[in-house]
Amino acid sequence: xxxLVESGGGLVxxxxxxxxxxxxxxxxxxxxxxxxxxxxPGKEREFVAAISWSGDSTYSGDSVTGRFxxxxxxxxxxxxxxxxxxxxxxxxxxxxATRFGEPSRTKNEYNNWGQGTQVTVSS
Numbered sequence: 024x025x026x027l028v029e030s031g032g033g034l035v036x037x038x039x040x041x042x043x044x045x046x047x048x049x050x051x052x053x054x055x056x057x058x059x060x061x062x063x064p065g066k067e068r069e070f071v072a073a074i075s076w077s078g079d080s081t082y083s084g085d086s087v088t089g090r091f092x093x094x095x096x097x098x099x100x101x102x103x104x105x106x107x108x109x110x111x112x113x114x115x116x117x118x119x120a121t122r123f124g125e126p127s128r129t130k131n132e133y134n135n136w137g138q139g140t141q142v143t144v145s146s
Contacts, residue, residue: 024049025047025048025049025050025121025135026047026048026049026137027045027046027047027119027120027121027135027136027137028045028046028048028137028138029043029044029045029117029118029119029137029138029139029140030043030044030045030046030140031043031044031140032116032117032140032141032142032143033141033142033143034143034144034145035109035142035143035144035145036109036144036145037109037110037111037144037145037146038108038109039109039144040105040106040107040108040109041105041106041109041142042103042104042105042106043059043103043104043106043117043140043142044101044102044103044104045057045059045101045102045103045104045119045137046099046100046101047100047101047119047121047135048100050100053123054076054123055076055121055122055123055124056073056074056075056076056121056122056123056124056125056126056127057073057074057095057102057119057120057121058070058071058072058073058074058119058120058121058122058126058127058133059071059072059073059093059102059104059117059118059119059120060117060118060120060130060133061113061115061116061117061118061142062115062116062118062139063112063114063115063116066115068118068130069084069086069115070084070128070129070130071083071084071087071091071093071104071117072084072087072091072092072093072104073093073126073127073128074093074094074095074102074126075125075126076097077097078094078095078097080125080126081093081094081126082126082128084128086112087106087113090106090107090108090109091104091105091106091107092104092105092107093105102119104117106142109142109144110144111144111145111146112144113142113144114142114143114144115141115142116139116140116141116142117139117140117141117142118136118137118138118139119136119137120133120135120136120137121133121134121135122134122135
């Protein structure tokens with residue numbers, strides 16, 4: 024059973040930075056894409072970023088491009104999301120997710136999810 028555990032969320036002022044981490048355990052050596060999504064109260068879960076197994080291909084959502092950067096350490100089954108220039112509208116629960124195959128922006132194509140970590144940005 025694959026488990027994903029996110030960490031690094033917290034309360035930060037607008038313009039500040041955070042670094043989220045997600046560790047995958049229980050994986051049997053298959054190559055998989057990892058991604059970050061976020062969900063604010065009353066809103067749909069939104070794609071934030073994704074990265075291929077090799078780390079060579081990364082994708083980001085339009086609202087975070089240029090501010091958020093995703094990276095991975097496959098040897099540690101860990102991905103990171105660096106959040107810079109944070110805005111109040113970035114406030115959400117951030118979820119880590121995995122899927123086999125190439126990165127996708129579609130949440131329904133991911134079949135493993137973590138419990139999420141809260142990011143709150145104050146104005």
